[in-house]
Amino acid sequence: QDFSHLRALCLSQGLLFEDATFPAHISSIGPNLVPEDKLWRIEWKRPTELQINPHLIMDGVSRFDIMQGEIGDCWMLAALGSLTLQKQFLENVLPKDQGFQEDYAGIFHFRFWQYGDWVDVVIDDRLPFLNGRYLSVHPRTSNEFWPSLLEKAYAKLRGSYQNLHGGYLSDALVDLTGGVQVQFSLKDPPPDLEEILKAADKSQCLMGCSTSGQ
Structure with a gap:
């Protein structure tokens, strides 16, 4: 998917992007992430429906921006928090040519390293909610959405939100x-x-640690 082409097309038609390859549907959640009766109660909302003045980034990025939702993807969020300490790495993942102000069309993109190359992942900005709460990671500052959207792009890369669980x-x-x-x-x-x-610290390597779930 070509981000620039799709955004220009949406802007020319006055539409907000809806990603048919990762739709606002339970197929993007996965069948086993939540009980089946709750799957059908999941709603999808855009940041513009949640906040009057949403931002992709506010006052820079910080590991304290990230609040885990209902998905067990602390492993990914820990890496993301580490990434905020080295801004040059984050800029590879989070392109600057997007936001909720100029040329907003409900479309965003993020980059991930896969099999020796950077892969551009395009998403729409509809986020999953269950019983009025974020199913996904949510921002500590209510109108900053880069963690939620980046997590969605990573879920798309891996096939579903369920595939981030562990x-x-x-x-x-x-x-x-x-x-x-x-x-x-x-x-x-x-x-x-x-x-x-x-x-490793002197070389500005990213580091993290993890513990067993037992």
Whole structure:
């Protein structure tokens, strides 16, 4: 999908984009993320329906912008939080040529590293709600939507929101940076782990940690 072409087409026709390849439908949620009776109660709303003056980004990005929703994708959100500490990496993922003010047409795009290349993922901005609450990640500041929309693009890349439910921090870091990941178990760490971490920090590597769900 060509973001610029689709946005120009929507603007010329006075329409808001609706993504037929990742529709506002339970197929984009996945069959097992929530009980079946709740699946049919999911509503989809655009940020412009939720806020009078929505923004993609307000006052820069921060890991504190990110509030996890009902999906168990803390692994991806932890990587996203780490990404905010190195703005040059985030700019690869979140192109600047979009927003809710100039040329808004309900369409956004994000970039992810897949199999040796950056892939541009186009979405509409309809977000899933269940019982009046965000099913997806939601903004700490009520009118800032970059975390929600980026998560939706990642869900589209992986096939559904359900496919974000459980994963590995290392996988998300690779998808968001195109870098090479290295893992160490604290149960059996290398003797020079402290020096490794200091060198990684000096090189501005993104780092994170995770614990077992047990």
